[in-house]
Structure formats: C-alpha cells, structure tokens
Amino acid sequence: MKEIQDREQLNHYLRAFQLDSVFHEPLLPHLSLYGFEQGDLICTQGQAPEYLYVLVNGKIKIYTTSSEGKTLVLSFKTPLEVIGDVEYVRGTPILNTVEAVSSVHMIGIQYRWLHKYGKDHAPLLRFLLEIITQKFYIKSNSLSFNLMHPVEVRLASYLLSVTSDESDSRLEGQQSEVSLSDAANFIGTSYRHLNRVIRQFCNKGLVERDKGVIVVKDRNGLSALAGHNIYEHHRGKGGTRL
Amino acid sequence: MKEIQDREQLNHYLRAFQLDSVFHEPLLPHLSLYGFEQGDLICTQGQAPEYLYVLVNGKIKIYTTSSEGKTLVLSFKTPLEVIGDVEYVRGTPILNTVEAVSSVHMIGIQYRWLHKYGKDHAPLLRFLLEIITQKFYIKSNSLSFNLMHPVEVRLASYLLSVTSDESDSRLEGQQSEVSLSDAANFIGTSYRHLNRVIRQFCNKGLVERDKGVIVVKDRNGLSALAGHNIYEHHRGKGGTRL
C-alpha cells in the first residue's frame, strides 16, 4: 500500500460517487487516497482495524480462512464498496481478509476521526446503513443459496454472474485475476469437484474449456439450471427510503 | 396479531431496553405494542413491509422458503432484536418469513413515521447500525461455518448453543417450541440425515434420546467436535465505537 498524494484525484472520486455529503467538511482533511497492487492485502482477518476504506477503483476479493486452513471466498467487490464498516460500528477485530485482485484505489479514513466528527452526522450514518444493509442482503441470499442448492446450480449461477456485465460470452480462467480455485472457494466446494462439474457442463455443451479458460456457450442453458437464482451483485439504486 | 393497548407496558419495555433515546419524542405517539401467539406469522417473505418491529419479549424464528418448497431456518432470536430494519433502509420486499415460536411482544412503528421523524435522528440511525452490523456479523459467521463444516460439527455446535444458556444439560425435542425438523432446517440438512448423525452421537455417548427428546450427556465431547466454532448468539456489549 502506498499513499497517493493527489488531492485532485481524491476529490474527483468523492464527486464521482457523490460522497461530498457523506464526508463533510470536518472529515475532509483526514481522508487519504491509497493505492494497492494486485495481490496486496488491504486488511487481515483477526487484526485490529484502524481505517475505514472506501473502494473507488479496481476489484477486491474478500475471504476468510478457517483454523484448519480452508479458504472461503466470500465475495468479489467493485466500487462503490466499503471495507471496515462493520468493524467500525461494532468495535471488533477484522472479520475477513481483503485482497486486491487488480490495481486498486481506496479512500481511507481513521476510525478516530470518523468517530470524532462523524458519529452524529446523519448523512454518514445513512450511507453506512445503505452499504451495510446491502451487504447483509447479499450475504443473506448467499447463505440460503449455498445451503439449498448443489454445486452444479451454484456454478451455473456464478458463471452467469461473472460473464454478464463484461463482454458477450466472457471467458474466465487462471491469469484473469480470478482463478479457478478462487471460483471453487467462492462456490464453497473443492477444486476437484469444481472440475468435475465443469466437465459435466462441457458434455452438455453449456461451456467449453480452452487452455484453462472457461468459455460460456449457452447462457440460456445455464439460466435454466440456475433457475432465477443469481449471485446477486444487486446494487440497489439506493436511498429509496432513507 | 393483536394490539396491546397498554401504554404503561410499552414504556416499561422502552426503559428496560434503553430505547428512550432511540425513539425520541416525535416518534413516541406512533409506537404500538403488539402481541403474537406461538405459530403466528409476524411477516411473510416477499410481501411489502409496513412496520419496523422491535422484539421485546418471547422467541421468534426466521426462515426462508425456496421456490422448490425447501425451508431454511436462518435463526432463532430473542430480545433485543429488530425485524424489518434491512427492508426499511433498502425499500425492498420482506426478505424472510418471521414466526413466533412462543408468545411474543413486539413494539411496532410504521415506516412512514420512522422516516418522517427519524431519518435525521442520529441515535436511531446508530441503533439501526448496531443491530444490523450484529446481524451481519452473525450471518457472516453462519455462512462460513455452514460452508466449511460437515453436519456433524454443525449439530454439535447447535446443541451446545441451545443448551448453554438454559438449564444444565437441557433437553430439546418436539413440543419444546423448537422441533427436530426445525433443527434440521436450521443446520441446513435433511431430517433424515439429522437423525443419522444423532444416532452417531448416541453411539459415542455424547447425547441420549428419550421419547423424541435429545439430552446432552457430554458437553466437552461436543465441544471437541465443534472445535471452538459455536453458532454465535454473539450479543456484543454494543456501542464501543459509535
């Protein structure tokens, strides 16, 4: 991590994401812009948090590691997203490890200032509420989805979600930031089993493999399998209520 | 559901849970106390929510039903807890169904008033943040735990969590509010499989069955199996940060 001393760019981000009201005058001097490279850890499970981070550029991966060493990827996030919000409110150690999967820009602010100047600032509180309820919503979906559906369905859903926004029938493979084993850990299964299911999909003509890259061939077929249930990136338009 | 016209009791609850600052003067006239009987639905998945409820007495069960008809019990809650908070903030349909598993008292307030008089009221916003981050924390744990551990471990953990607070080696069976099939749905497995695992536990001398009731015999043994991971009721002391 390195601090980016570029007030102009910071302001640019604040404007782009309409954060001016969220971080009001007294907080501004304590905002900093930070850059992370692919693979950098932004924060680590179990440690004492110090900063609230706002992801404004790039892509991050959030995961947890069990005492037995298993890794579970909880989500991939793109802007606008906040890291350390739950820990800030609850005063607990960092819940999950966060890693940059691309070049990343984050706005950081120390808890102390956030607390000192922000604890009564309704727009900030509402912003946190928006973000956290969204996270809750996604995690809630994720929990039910994972517990109620076999890997086959989860993989179909996953493939749809990662290939939808990008180019047409996007590929997805090893050096493309998100590796296959990340995908396995995200779906909550073993790498071995993931391969097994991918092969089934190949046989059904739903996808094709090409040099470790998965190419979606039949989105409709995958949708039928996934049955509505899509891993929601569900970015609500926000603020309908508050 | 029936409204309980007893201002005194309502005030009693507000004091007992220190909600005076949360629901300030302008909100008070719009608070009502409601009673639900065992089995009553407090709200239903998919519907449009209207009230924010605060659970002040009794026990409720939160579950979701998939399109295929499978039920997943997400949690059991006791006071203090809030229902409809996420929906209030996000303006979305009700996420999960909530059912009373005992006689229940809840304080209800319509969203319109909450919004009109509360949207800038920092103590209320902070209260919601506390509650929602706690929910997030629990759900996050639950997700990883379920995805990373076999039913055996989850059951051990579950048994410990439901028998810890109550009497010594508490029983847990059919008419005791929480049925075995509820337990199965909570753990995220089938009733059949739950029975299978219970039998293993019996053989190992960890528990005993007696007329459909499970009696914990060896808490230490269960702890060893669960390995630290307990379904967290994790009620933080709250408010360290905000």
Added chain:
DNA sequence: GCCAATTCAGGACATATGTCCTTTCCCAAT
C-alpha cells in the same frame, strides 16, 4: 530448444448427504 518446477485435469476411492419408503410407536377419538 530442453529440463525442472509448477499448475492443471482427471481417476479411484471414501465419505457425506439426500430421497424414498417402511416400520414402529404414541395418542386421540370412539
């Protein structure tokens, strides 16, 4: 271009879990 080291795909087997169905047991209404 060749080799070692690493990553990737898949085989073989064991275990975990789900589904369906049968059996047993309890209780309530007669």
Added chain:
DNA sequence: ATTGGGAAAGGACATATGTCCTGAATTGGC
C-alpha cells in the same frame, strides 16, 4: 380396550462431494 392417523426413527439406495494421488500440460530459466 380398539383402531386409525400421524409423527418419529431408521433401512436401502442413489447422488453429491471430499481426499489423495497420478499423469498431462504449461511455464520460466538456462
């Protein structure tokens, strides 16, 4: 007490998933 219904437990089988290991493929360094 008798009986029918329904809950509770378990048997039998199929499927889903995990673990371990091997062979193939790929890459970087020389």
